[in-house]
Amino acid sequence: MLLSLMIFVPLLGMVVVLLLPRESEELIKRVTLLFTFIPLILAVYLFIAYDRSSISSQYMVNISWIEKFNINYHVGIDGLSVTLILLTALLGPICVIASWRNIEKGIKAYMALFLMLETGMLGFFAALDLFLFYVFFELTLLPMYFLIGVWGGPRREYAAIKFFLYTLFGSVLMLVAMIAVYLTSGDPGSRTFDIPTLITLASTEGHALNDLNFQIWVFLGFFIGFAVKVPIFPFHTWLPDAHVEAPTAISVILAGVLLKMGTYGLVRINMAMFPLGLDRFTNGSDFWGYSLALLGFINIVYGSFCALAQTDFKKLVAYSSIGHMGFVILGLAARNDTGVSGAILQMFNHGVISAMLFLLVGVLYDRAHHREINGFGGLGNKMPIYTGITTLAFMASLGLPGLSGFVGEALALLGAYAKYKTLTILSTIGIVIGAAYFLWTLQRVFLGALNPDYEDIPEINGREILTLVPLGILTIVLGVFPHIVIDMFSVSVTELTKVMGTFEANL
Amino acid sequence: MTLQHYLVISAILFSLGIFAVLTRRNAISILMGIELILNSCNLNFVAFSRFVTPPENIDGQIIAIFGIVLAAAEAAVFLAIILAIYREFGSIRPDEVDTLKG
Amino acid sequence: MVVLLISIILLAPLTAFAIHALLGLAKQGFPRQDILSTFAMLVAFICSILLFWQIAPDPKPHTIDWISLGSITFSMGFYLDSVTVIMLIVVTLVSSLVHIFSIGYMHGDPRYPRFFAFLSLFSFSMLFLVVSDNLLGIYIGWELVGLCSYLLIGFWFEKDSAADACKKAFLTTRVGDVGMFVGMMMLFTRFKTLSLYDGADAGIFTLVEGLSGTGDMIWLSIAGVLIFCGAVGKSAQVPLHTWLPDAMEGPTPVSALIHAATMVAAGVYLTARMFPILTTSSSLVIAYVGGITAIVAATIAIVRFDIKRVLAYSTVSQLGFMMLAIGVGSYVAGLFHLTTHAFFKALLFLGSGSVIHAFHAMHSHHDEEHSDDGEHDHGLIHEHGSEIPPDQDMRNMGGLRRKMPLTFITMLIATLSISGVPFIFSGFWSKDKILGGVLERAMEWNSIHHYILFVVALIAAGITAFYMFRLIFMTFFGVPQNQEMHEMAHESPWVMTVPLLVLAFLSIPVVNPLWFNKDYVKPPEQHHIHAPEHAQVLPDSKTRNSDFSFAFLGVSDAHAAEGEEDGHAADAHHAHSPAHSIAMILSIIVAGVGILLSWLFYHKRRFSAEAVSTAFRPVYNLFWNKYYFDEFYDGVLVALTVWKSRLFAQFDGSIVDGIVNGVGTVTRDVFAAFTGFFDNSVVDGLVNRIAEITWAAGGRIRRLQTGAIQTYLFVVVGGIVLIILIFRVL
């Protein structure tokens, strides 16, 4: 019940905001902040109260919704989802604070849509019923479309529709696969959308779901759906546009949470539910056996090189997240404890770090009103604190040990190497390139002689620091004590790898 | 005279009707074509009820009668609309009535 | 007790840094933050001294679980043996001295507190690296010191040269680190652990013994070399050495601490730590890299004029010596040289710093150094693109020995030490051990490789002596080259001279407290050095190696006993082996020759360096241009990378979006006649193409909707006929 409360509090908040008069903007902001803060408190509580030792999902609610098709409102959290829920709930208030000043028009609609978005995200991570899962997945589309399209930059319409069409294209394939799974799950009477049930069915010998060919096709259906979201090359072209056009807070959500929805789906559905299909694409026996890892590798190297070539600060960060999601894919493809744990940890950390990066870009953009990296220079003296935080974020993102970025990447690579030696070694190029573009940016923006245009550029203000500090602390703390997060899901991961990794000696 | 003869005749009528509808450049002629089509159907019904169904069953004839009635009603409406068309377009050439397209 | 001490050692600088950081974030000034850091370091130093008597007979790592995944656990922990302690003492001591020195040197810098914050962070990272018992921990410390070096090199980031240098340093070392990481991945995949020593379960060193069979040996050699890549990057070995000279853009104390004494030595330390997993072949690679580095750097150093660059290249060269030593198996000598070098090279840098400081006084160094336009055109000599700051150009110096006697004396001692002037100076002993080790290895295996390496090392030693005395003569002797600068020069304040004195004191072995360590009282290799050689000649050297490593690393009685007889055998063997005596004599000769030559060139001016350089113009150019390494990297690698990224960006722009474009354009051209308009405000790129196709199709279908009713009817009839036909065909 607690969980459902957390999921729907933002929706309630949306209703409240809609009832408020559109003139009283301050009130609207405060209310929104309140309604994003409640889920955070609940999420923290769940995170603490979560029983780390048990495999089964907790805080489950299972109410019949459309009994004719055996669709249930079935939510619950396991280690994986509670982690991402915490991430989502954390970014909620931060984004509201980040949008406090720089949303000029229609603050009411903005906040309402944002709250709707948050419900969608939280519900998605908590859903344990495939149908519910899909509904929440799509539920994030609408607000995102408007948030980019209405409050975005100059080419916002293009970015919004591109984002929408790409994701919708992916999700219709997902829908076909989903229906196929539902219909295959049993006789008309006993069909089900229940994810745990389906997982057990899919791994029971002789069940229709346990058929290799079927699983391959369904796997592909879901995979493309999620790949668009992650995004995995070559479905990634919507991401830079969406990021560049979206307002800061929305970029933060986009990179921080929406991308994770893709990888979360990969873990929750593709890996857990279709072990045979997964095996087909990760067994390393032939080309297809390498394909998933190959995609991860391409993401890493390709994203990094593209980032290196960017001169738009925000585009650079956007491409860097493509690269970092590559590590997640690589780790998942390794399908062993180390790799998968690394991937999931990387999901969380990348959520935090990329959020920081986009917030920082936003801070700079609010002052300079452009994002051309070469247009800055020598800001280090004028904005020491901002420089310090940026350095922290960059270092975390380029995987400096002691900061959170490193642990995930390292584990993912360690896990992947056990399976794909060459690809992993090649992927380490990404580490160097990552360092290269971040340091290069650091130099071009902050080091060197001060660009006279910015003689009196104001230092980062308290509100912005407020948004950044929690994330900064998180990066450091998780860099030193990653087990805080890892312990949450290590049991689930072991279970997962057991379910799917029966094809090989678990590394 | 067997059923076949009637059927052939009605088929010819039908085809002529379709041909007229497709080719005539005058709304009235189209209307005539339509009448031909309907009458071919009536002919069919009557013929079938004569040859196929048992004599006491006169469904075919009834349907034919209804068909005639409806044809008449249709013709009335059609002519009314043709009038309206003529008032608006000053012509009843169907190919000139094409402001709505695309 | 041990844990407590180590915790204090680690936490003291960390706390200092944390306080700095918080104050910085709160924009709060704090009275005398320098004292804070310095005090923290001194505490750490004292604790290290105390640790000295805490070395367990057979050390076990003190570990805690860090990350536990289903089947695998990564632990973090300390491992304490004599080597660790020596490193701890060296690091804390040099660091403390540098802190003290900086109080004077950095005085008046606007970012004065930040400097000490970074120093503290560095000290912490370095100490963490030293005490870690597992590769992961070492790697973490490894990267953190890299970060600090980045921050400190770029401390005066307004200078473009500094900004470039720090980026270069980070990237170059990171290339090596990636190699190291891959090596770690190989080891981890093989052993499922990254701990080196036996803790709860067996560590890598034990597991390595289990390996046998050539296949494994090859694999292990590759892993070893990859790990060594990390050291190549950090210790600035060829070919990744180019960053270190540029790193001299940082403040001089930084150069002394990070780029001479501690961080760059970490590579050597790591290689020594990993000694048990080094196979014969990987050792040879290491030896060659070390040898080449030694000679290359030395030759480059000859022709530098920037006093700090000379020292930088000499550092590179000396690190090469250490690597060479480890490569030939006499790694005790390597570590020994590491410690001695730490002191005298730190001394040299601080001395040069004191000289530079003397000149700064006039040049109002700090304002000039980071004036917002990072250029300094003093119409002085330009050294091949990158110009030498006037206060670092030896050609502006000369005759300073009267102006700054203390600096002179101390630097002279250091120079004598590094040049290997016999018996009283520590450098002689350590370097001699290395040369002896190489020669011995050569004679035992009589392998041509090691003979070559010995010759190389010998020449390098000679050159070292030459360029070091060149530095001394050009700086302190002769007549002042730049009168007005000379006028302004003055002896540095006591905060700067005291550290010099301490270090000088430490560079003279008879009074060097380290020599009273139970390992170092007698020249250390006596009962250790031969073991690896035996091991190496044995067909399967690994087991012996690890035996040996424990014999040394744990200075236990158990092992000591074994070590003793081992040692006796060794002594006996040694007595007969002429290697060391030969090496000693030769090294003395080359040192003498080197000093003599430089005396003739730069003091007596018998021969003119210019004449020689013109005589051997090509060679000179080669040295002058540092073997064109930078040109190579800039020209090829960087260009390649940038080009590739551009290409990819292109690719992203055109190809990927154009996968459908091809189809799209064709289709659009086909439909161009039909499609009426195109709403370009909605989408372009990939979606754009699809849009165009669909638009075109839509447009075409619209055209069917002619508006003529009879067309529609025709479609109806056609449709009916079509359906009937199709389903008759079916």
Place this chain on the structure above:
Amino acid sequence: MDYKNNIESILYFTPEILLIVFAAAVIILDLFVKNRGSQKVAYLSLIGLGFTLVAILITNSTIADGPLSLFWGMIRLDKFAVFFKVLLVLATAATILFSLRSEELDERLKGEYHALLLAVTLGMFLMASSTNLLMIFISLETVSLTSYILAGFLTHSPRSSEAAFKYITYGAVASGTMLFGLSLLFGMTGTGDLAEISQRLPEVLAAGDVTGLGLLISITFILAGIGYKIASVPFHMWSPDVYEGAPIPITAFLSVASKAAGFALFLRFFYSGFQDEGILQTVDWGFLLAVVSALTMTIGNLAALPQQNVKRLLAYSSISHGGYLLMGGVLLTPEGLGAILFYLVVYLFMNLGAFYVVVLIANESGSEMIESYRGLSSRAPLVAVAMFIFLFSLTGIPPFAGFFGKWLLFTAVISKGLYWLAFIGLLNSVVSLYYYARIIKAMYFESPDEDESFSFSNSTFALLSVFVIPTIFIGILNILYNFSDKITL
């Protein structure tokens, strides 16, 4: 099934009779109403519809124990018919309410207008319930003839007259063709009763008196008539022009009610007549219908893309929705039937709602073009919100009802392994997003040409919410999913 004779049947025929009575009453009242502007007639017809609805529900209660066959098997009274009657009454009522607010409708002819609407409804009732070839044809013609007049109701507007002209020409030919097909069917089986036909056909086929070709020809001809009603390819071409030319309320009415009635006819005809294996083997009806539905939705969507006139755009979109609906009927399965019925309900609300917004905008700005929707979000926020809910529901995006409807249809299709059809359908919904989004874009992302905001009466918003609320909640709330189980053929 017990057959009722004519006298008994009258009682169960009350709803239709009520419609006839009120149609007459409307005309008579219209004679006495002095003030032409008054809306008495409209309200009278609404009252009539109300009575009809009550009557329908009463008749519904009488068939609790099995369906009845009235007038010696001419028409059947069963849940299926009742469902469609309720649907049609709602649609007609909505149309009348639209007409009250529509400013383009001619003031002078209120009486006839409403009488005709009631008459059309009557015809549709019969379409939904007729089980005899004769009845089928008569009901079809009743609907058609009245629709022609309604489409051409704006006598002063050339567009309207043209629409009527095209409509009647096309309709006459189509229904004529259908009649010919019916006559052939009659000839093959010697009876007009669908039930008997479905019994006889296999026999005659087996006996070889009838060739598969003959059957195919007759069915294809009949399909022409039905396809013209539900505007399925290749019999769809009249609809865009007629929809564009006709008054907006009539367009709404045609796109929903007439389509629904057509589907009622289609379902009854095929489900009751063609379940038999013997017939299914002669021609692969399933495949035929699948192809038709795929073409319908694709062509409808593609042609909708370039449209600038929202009314015409919605016309094409309703064609493609006809395609979606057809998917459910492809395999003549109960799931398919349930899906179609559910989707029809959803479609009723979302499509009528969208057309209502078109009416409102046309009233305010006098134009049906997309440009006139620019900046609607600032000029009439509530209307804009309603519109985007309707449009996204039409696209099939959760949580709106359209998604759930589509989902049922796709499930029905995939359950029989027609993945390709489902895939085409889903790709089509992606394409459709593309043109619906153009309206959204105009409403939300573009700034208005002039700034003064539209003013709408509260009753407008009330009526709007009547469509919005079901569009949001039908899918989410678990109320309508089970009704289709009771409905069988």
